[in-house]
Amino acid sequence: MSLLPLRKEISRGAISIFAGIAVWEILARALLENELLIPPPSSVARTFWNLASSGQLNKHFAATATEFFYGFSAACMVGVLLGYLMGMHRWFDEIMDPWMAALYSIPVIALVPMIIIWFGIGIFSKIVVVFKITLVAIILNTAAGIKNLDPVWLELAQSMRLSSWQTTYKIRLPGALPFIITGMRLGVGRALLAVVVAELMASNAGLGYLLRESSETWDSPKLFVTVILLAVIGLTSFNLIKRFEQRMAPWRQSAEWSADS
Amino acid sequence: MAGPVLELRNLNKEIPRPGKEPFQIFNNLNLSVREGEFVSIVGPSGCGKTTMLRVVNGLMPHSGGEILLDGKAADQVSDQLLMGFVFQGASLLPWRTSLKNVLLGLEGRGNNGQEAEQIAKKFLDLVGLNGFENHYPHELSGGMQQRVNLARALAVNPRILLMDEPFAALDAQTRSFMQLELLRIWAETKKTVIFVTHMIAEAVLLSDRVIVFSHRPGTIKSEFDIPLPRPRDMDIRSDPQFLHLENQIWKQIEQEVKAAGGFAQL
């Protein structure tokens, strides 16, 4: 495989980004002369530096990251377990199914006010929000993965006289892994959105809080810093999980873009 | 001479259907296979040859009759791995390297660590995959995948090797190479083999004995001893005796196909 097309793609991408930023700077400075509507990149960069060096950015980032971490890891553990049981036992699947369908079809955002009423405006309600969203994605995907295992693999396990425990951790779980990771990927995107929404609605720290504060005080450079930071976090986590996916399941060619998120 | 390794007595398989007669897959099978023998089973599509192999391996229950291994009922010895199954598709686990795929059966018997790895490597060598231990299945060609499949079945040191159309998915050339490889490996390991195929020439080339299954419900229609000298190579395919046997077996199958309603029904 030649690297040339790839290089071309990257250089075009870089040109596109630099040109975009330059146009933005010129537009903001020369035409609009109004920091409120579109602050020029230079002023956004300055604000970023100020926020970062004062430790403010760090504090809000840490708050969001903590909420995300606890909610996400708890959801992974519970989700794989429940999804596995749903995939293995039809009766359990049937009991869970109506609730899963309900949870799945309610837009995340609509649930947030309820969760805030129940769990308060502190960190715990955000952990619950992340947990709920990731959980549904992981349960559904794990169950699908277990149900869609290639029957030949199970026959193979039987032919090799693997015990049921061996069949679970040597065949079923690795076989369902690509699905589980897809669930995690879907969960990351949605959970990130939801945690910011929850912080936006009621909180005293976190990037969502920063978003609200800056938009309420009409502090556009600060608003742009937050937005760009969130975009970078989204992009980074997306790429990390894609890499993770390729590492954990190298036999699976992952799509250029995931069309489902 | 010792008794047969595998004996099937009046073996039946039927699938119950609600409100109807049960569906007969095969019926009244009697077969005995000697130590070190290479037996092929041919027959029209849907005659139950693959199902028979699965029943013999314990992947499906039978509906009547007996399966004897070394003279003992198979259900009583099923905890020991006495058979290796070579599946039609390579059925390799995509998340395991060749070596790890071969190790699977050994792990199933609690055999881990250095020693198991040595065994697995030995069999990968035997099938000609030295140097491909750490390749994943998707990095291997179809023929190589089947080699791993074969090594995996051999590594557990089975009493009998059951092969279900193992070369069906390969192109004609690779298939010929694999047939010769199988002959070599069989000569080296001296395993007892039951080989299901729909290619008559393949069956004649490989086997000591070819069994023709009738159309559903499957029964043994006829048996042919293949007295061709060994070691065999591809030239044997133009040997008059080979051609005669091939032709005779073909006539048997043709009869069955006609009895079942002709070729269009296949």
Next chain:
Amino acid sequence: MTEEQRNLVSILLRVGSVLTGLLGWHYLAVAVIKDPGILVSPVEVVSKAYEMMVTTGELYPHLFASSIIFFYGFVLAVLVGVPLGFVMALSPLVRDYVNPWMTTLYTAPRIAFAPILLLWFGIGAGSKVAIVFLGCVFPVLINSYYGMRVVNREYVELARSYRLDRWALFGKILLPASVPFILAGVRLAIGRGLTGVAIAEWFGATEGLGYLIFFAGQTLNVPTLFVGVAVFAALGIIGFEIVRRVEKFATPWRGQTQGS
């Protein structure tokens, strides 16, 4: 067990599960929590829904306001997303230049852009439609792109061997082959569009389902909150079902359509 018995058991399990859940909820609300500011019984939610839908009809203006925003944002997203996806699939040049911006916009949490859009479009309908649009456009765009890219090479070669011209290749091969992908994108867009509506209405709206939910949340009006959430869920299910029907109708050559 026969097939019919199996189905019966399945239905009983599902119904039983729902009933048990509702009973547990009722018990929790009435006997354990006993605080209507936190949780109310499903009976009260249903009676509130009846009141809002039949007695006072106060639900409908909200439903209407949200539907309008959703409709414009959604249609705009399809009108922009599908052609842009096609162009990107057919021209590597356009793809390479647009890709970095698109990926950034797509992977960032959408709500982050809401305040900016509000800043630019004001708190009227414009910003709300823009927020919904931003939510819907990417699944449609990406699926259109993807559908056109993965069209089996054999089909394309078939078209070449029959000497179909460019337009025939597009209209007879590429377009029909990517319809299932586009519809899958549209299906995803529905959920994201509804989320977009909720986000949009949270920022300075005076009506709409999102407003209803957030106002109820702030005033601890739990029954109304539940009704709002349930209406959202119902809209999601109905929209999903409509697209599924359209999929079945538009792509009769496909067997069962798969969920994602």
